[in-house]
Amino acid sequence: MSDPSISAQRSYGVESTSSHPPRDQPDPTVTGNASTGLAASSPAGTAELSGLKIRLRKALRQFPDFPSPGILFEDILPIFADPHLHAGLLRAIEIHILNTFGGEKPDVIVGLDARGFLFGPSLALRLDAAFVPVRKRGKLPGPTEVAAYQKEYGQDFFEMQKGVIKPGSKVVIVDDLIATGGSAAAAGALVEKQGGKLLEYIFIMELEFLKGREKLNAPVYSLLTGQS
């Protein structure tokens, strides 16, 4: 049987500029646990998670000089073009959460504008948790909290509606990618301002060389790493 992730890549209609991982380097997230926090001997689902990571990685594409010169853009959208991969992404994060927090599930999934909205709500539904969006400035009605941040390619502002997180709620923040960590750190500050307890930040991909995780004051889990 053919690999559905490969057919999705081919049918997506845009030529890929490069592939993951570099062919001469092992993928540290597939067999190891260096950046993920998922112990190699962790409970059921570890083998399934490794398989899912391989399929997800194959689907990613890179675009040089987007959105500005010098940026190698990691495109995660092919994952969502293939229902098997889309389901695989949710399953991979679910396995991680079950293995990491045991019986303790998050109360709230916070998704970051805009690509965190692609999988945050479905993940929340799957975990029977609330979904709360963090949006770019000027998009949310009513009283909000605002946090400014610097990202890989410029400055921006995040907003969260006031009162959407009950003090003491267990919160997981999700986004497609962590680069400099500015976006995620600003979202974390908004969660903490409302009294939320940050369990973890979860990303599909981490650009490790930018050391974004050092800006974050809660554990970080990334399914995949790139651009070493």
Ligand SMILES: O=P(O)(O)OC[C@H]1O[C@H](OP(=O)(O)OP(=O)(O)O)[C@H](O)[C@@H]1O
């Ligand atoms: O770690 P950082 O350096 O902060 O960069 C990571 C952020 O950059 C991208 O979003 P972007 O702001 O480009 O917005 P978009 O999702 O609306 O395209 C990405 O989806 C992350 O949210």
Ligand SMILES: Nc1ncnc2[nH]cnc12
């Ligand atoms: N290199 C990159 N690819 C995709 N999204 C990003 N957000 C910040 N840097 C990025």
